[in-house]
Amino acid sequence: MTPELPRLLEAVDATWPAARSLRAGPWRLREGAGGGKRVSCTTAEGDWTPDGLQAAEQAQALLGQDPLFMIREGDEALDAALARRSYEVIDPVTLWLSPLAPLVTEPIPRITAFAVSEPLAVMREIWEEAGIGAARQRIMERPKGPRTTILGRTADRAAGTAFCAVDGEIAMVHALEIVAPCRGRGLGKWMMRQAAVWAETQGAHWMSVLCLTDNAAAMGLYRSLGFSRAGRYHYRRRSET
Structure with missing residues (x-):
């Protein structure tokens, strides 16, 4: 069976891992240790609320990282919420x-x-x-x-x-x-x-x-x-x- 996108993204995390990955509420935080965006981004792994975005930003700051979110297919609501908070799109990637x-x-x-x-x-x-x-x-x-x-x-x-x-x-x-x-x-x-x-x-x-x-x-x-x-x-x- 052809792997679907969620499975491919799991493989990305497994084969190009962050220094540390941890769950904080609905968010998956990655500590990159200077390794670039892919290992430093935060993703939504559960039901989140607009008020919860500030908590995600604060959690990233505690890791010593600027706020950075990965937007995958299905994350359209998060994409729109971040746009309203003056977040810009960078580095579109194709798998x-x-x-x-x-x-x-x-x-x-x-x-x-x-x-x-x-x-x-x-x-x-x-x-x-x-x-x-x-x-x-x-x-x-x-x-x-x-x-x-x-x-x-x-x-x-x-x-x-x-x-x-x-x-x-x-x-x-x-x-x-x-x-x-x-x-x-x-x-x-x-x-x-x-x-x-x-x-x-x-x-x-x-x-x-x-x-x-x-x-x-x-x-x-x-x-x-x-x-x-x-x-x-x-x-x-x-x-x-």
Whole structure:
């Protein structure tokens, strides 16, 4: 059965975990430890009231974080309530999903993509150059399930890196980055296929990936591999933040 959006979002939390996640009334709070919006946002997990929004804001402040909410499909009332409180929309994200089987049919060219259990120094450098610093790299140490990194090579050099982790039947790819001079050569396709080959050995049946909706190049890559749109979400933050 094809995973639905709530299940995919569970896999996102499991494969790219916050430093700490806790329930406060109807809210799920995430402590990001500097790891970015995905691990620092608050989501509505129960019946909430407009008066309860202030409590959610205060709880986030106690974690040392500016108020930030993730708005998923079905959160339209929360979206409207936050808009009335001068929260702005940022970073709309599309979730993509594909069965693993079509991704493992093509042989991967030699010395093009490898699954590496722990990232090499050159892979960390690629992430650093792309703005994925130490705090975000530490997230990759937190998943409890199987995890690996993917090294991509082209033109006789290390040129790409990615992180992949499995939650049950779903493999999620995060932090796919290719150095600027080596983009447009098809390396991303082979790295995604290598991630699928590895994920299949871990018992996964599906692969999902997140992409900023305005990233046309990445959206084109996932579409060319046969991924389908599985859902969307965005964030809201105070416009003065």
